Amino acid sequence: MSRLDVDRVRKDFPVLEREVHGKPLAYLDNAATSQKPRAVIDALIHYYSSYNANIHRGVHSLSEEATVAYEAARDKVRDFIRAPSSEEIVFTRGTTEAINLVAQSYLRPRIREGDEILISQMEHHSNIVPWQLVREQTGAVLKVAPINERGEIELEQFSKLLGPRTRFVALAHVSNALGTINMVQEMVRLARMRGVPVLLDGAQAVPHLPVDVQELGCDFYAFSGHKMYAPTGIGALYGRRELLEEMEPYQGGGEMILSVTFEKTTYNRVPYKFEAGTPNIAGAIGLGTAIDYLLGLDLQAVRAHEDELLEYATKEVSKIPSVRLIGTAASKTGVLSFLLGEIHAHDVGTVLDQEGIAVRTGHHCAQPVMDRFGVTATARASFAVYNTTEEVDRLVEGLHRTLEIFS
Amino acid sequence: MSELRELYQELILDHTKRPRNFGTLEPATCTAEGYNPLCGDKLTLYLVVEDGRIKDVSFQGKGCAISTASASLMTEAIKGKTSDEVAAIFTRFREAVTSPIDHELDLEQLGKLAALAGVREFPLRVKCAVLAWHTMRAALEGRHEIVRTE
Numbered sequence: 305m306s307r308l309d310v311d312r313v314r315k316d317f318p319v320l321e322r323e324v325h326g327k328p329l330a331y332l333d334n335a336a337t338s339q340k341p342r343a344v345i346d347a348l349i350h351y352y353s354s355y356n357a358n359i360h361r362g363v364h365s366l367s368e369e370a371t372v373a374y375e376a377a378r379d380k381v382r383d384f385i386r387a388p389s390s391e392e393i394v395f396t397r398g399t400t401e402a403i404n405l406v407a408q409s410y411l412r413p414r415i416r417e418g419d420e421i422l423i424s425q426m427e428h429h430s431n432i433v434p435w436q437l438v439r440e441q442t443g444a445v446l447k448v449a450p451i452n453e454r455g456e457i458e459l460e461q462f463s464k465l466l467g468p469r470t471r472f473v474a475l476a477h478v479s480n481a482l483g484t485i486n487m488v489q490e491m492v493r494l495a496r497m498r499g500v501p502v503l504l505d506g507a508q509a510v511p512h513l514p515v516d517v518q519e520l521g522c523d524f525y526a527f528s529g530h531k532m533y534a535p536t537g538i539g540a541l542y543g544r545r546e547l548l549e550e551m552e553p554y555q556g557g558g559e560m561i562l563s564v565t566f567e568k569t570t571y572n573r574v575p576y577k578f579e580a581g582t583p584n585i586a587g588a589i590g591l592g593t594a595i596d597y598l599l600g601l602d603l604q605a606v607r608a609h610e611d612e613l614l615e616y617a618t619k620e621v622s623k624i625p626s627v628r629l630i631g632t633a634a635s636k637t638g639v640l641s642f643l644l645g646e647i648h649a650h651d652v653g654t655v656l657d658q659e660g661i662a663v664r665t666g667h668h669c670a671q672p673v674m675d676r677f678g679v680t681a682t683a684r685a686s687f688a689v690y691n692t693t694e695e696v697d698r699l700v701e702g703l704h705r706t707l708e709i710f711s
Numbered sequence: 712m713s714e715l716r717e718l719y720q721e722l723i724l725d726h727t728k729r730p731r732n733f734g735t736l737e738p739a740t741c742t743a744e745g746y747n748p749l750c751g752d753k754l755t756l757y758l759v760v761e762d763g764r765i766k767d768v769s770f771q772g773k774g775c776a777i778s779t780a781s782a783s784l785m786t787e788a789i790k791g792k793t794s795d796e797v798a799a800i801f802t803r804f805r806e807a808v809t810s811p812i813d814h815e816l817d818l819e820q821l822g823k824l825a826a827l828a829g830v831r832e833f834p835l836r837v838k839c840a841v842l843a844w845h846t847m848r849a850a851l852e853g854r855h856e857i858v859r860t861e
């Protein structure tokens with residue numbers, strides 16, 4: 305494994321050259337969305353300036369080129385998460401849409417009053433609310449696997465909640481608020497042993513970890529492009545073919561049909577059955593380019609770099625006596641959620657912003673996590689390939705500065 | 712940095728750390744709840760209104776420095792005032808925290824509330840500063856839904 309050349313990587317991201325309030329930007333809000341490399345930006349420009357056309361069914365050259373590029377992107381996603389086939393990759397707007405698709409098209413027709421959906425206490429709102437909708441629609445029951453003081457789901461607790469009426473399990477692969485990497489492979493195994501299908505929310509995993517859906521054994525895997533250096537508005541759902549085949553369409557429209565008469569409509573095959581309407585063609589191509597970019601960096605080297613940043617940041621930030629870390633799991637991605645004394649996270653964020661440092665403050669779309677730790681908000685620094693230990697030093701300085709102001 | 716100093720000046724920090732009129736009021740003639748989803752600030756406002764005048768006021772809740780200080784300063788500013796007077800103060804206050812930076816403000820007229828004028832350098836924080844005021848207005852109007860700043 306080669307070491308990540310961060311200086312070179314930084315040159316790939318044009319936005320990193322800008323200043324905020326007269327200071328160089330230190331972008332530490334990557335769990336919300338990552339910045340985009342030049343290659344991805346260029347791919348969008350190239351698509352729109354040389355072969356923009358609607359895909360599938362076109363007989364002209366531009367349409368052919370666009371279709372090839374769009375489908376090539378699907379193949380890249382397949383390889384990226386090691387799905388058996390491209391037919392099992394559905395392009396969506398992102399994780400949220402992918403989860404809603406599964407909730408409505410897979411689970412809703414298959415669950416009855418009193419049946420149970422099992423999620424965890426650390427889920428993002430987008431892996432809670434779609435299941436609550438199904439609950440409202442069907443009378444199903446939502447069960448929640450608790451997390452411990454470090455922000456980890458305990459297997460024993462999880463296992464106990466898998467009961468005779470559990471019909472579905474939906475879990476974060478990696479938590480956005482805490483950084484916890486869940487033991488999803490084992491959890492999937494426990495569920496599948498009882499014949500319960502599992503969806504994994506991979507939004508925070510794909511930018512940081514190699515993902516192999518076959519090794520994980522999950523039935524569905526959802527993720528967004530924008531957190532892994534691709535544009536917003538594009539993401540993907542992996543679904544096991546048998547399940548996708550037997551599911552009803554999610555939305556109706558063009559693309560998803562083979563033939564339409566007023567009496568009868570025949571749906572297209574998977575995955576097109578789930579891609580109604582003109583998709584985000586440029587976004588998909590951009591996602592394919594982002595995958596090439598990420599793989600070109602070497603995922604092992606990326607992981608090592610981000611681990612180093614997390615370790616360094618945890619050590620340095622913890623030296624500040626009034627800091628309380630939220631999320632101290634044994635296995636984490638580069639997410640550091642914390643409180644600074646009694647100072648509200650929002651005030652911390654404002655002071656850091658004046659120093660050019662972008663962090664997220666608030667509940668991170670995971671209010672149940674905040675409730676679990678008895679807080680309303682945290683400040684969160686989250687790392688990506690282009691972050692440096694110097695930026696961590698600036699963060700620490702910024703926190704000292706905040707303490708000074710509020711002393 | 713000077714903008715930050717102004718935002719978090721002594722008076723603001725004092726009201727953040729030791730909010731005035733903090734707690735519940737029993738019995739209150741009107742109450743309302745405010746919520747700022749942006750930072751999770753929540754507050755409940757209690758008013759005792761007699762003969763069209765705010766006889767007493769208090770608030771409770773958890774929030775950032777700006778929203779807490781603003782609520783605290785507001786309770787001081789509106790106590791003893793009629794609802795018309797309160798509406799006029801709110802208008803002036805809102806203008807102070809939202810007007811363009813080059814716009815001259817009549818800080819004198821604002822009294823202690825002028826301490827929050829620095830918020831206008833921080834557009835993202837205006838919601839924090841006006842939360843208590845919107846909540847107060849809902850309480851006076853007898854509206855019972857939770858007031859949201861988004």
Ligand SMILES: Cc1ncc(COP(=O)(O)O)c(C=O)c1O
Nearest residue numbers: 398399400428430480505507528
């Ligand atoms: C763990 C997790 N799940 C789901 C989502 C939702 O992703 P999107 O908003 O891209 O659909 C996010 C993004 O914040 C996330 O971090």
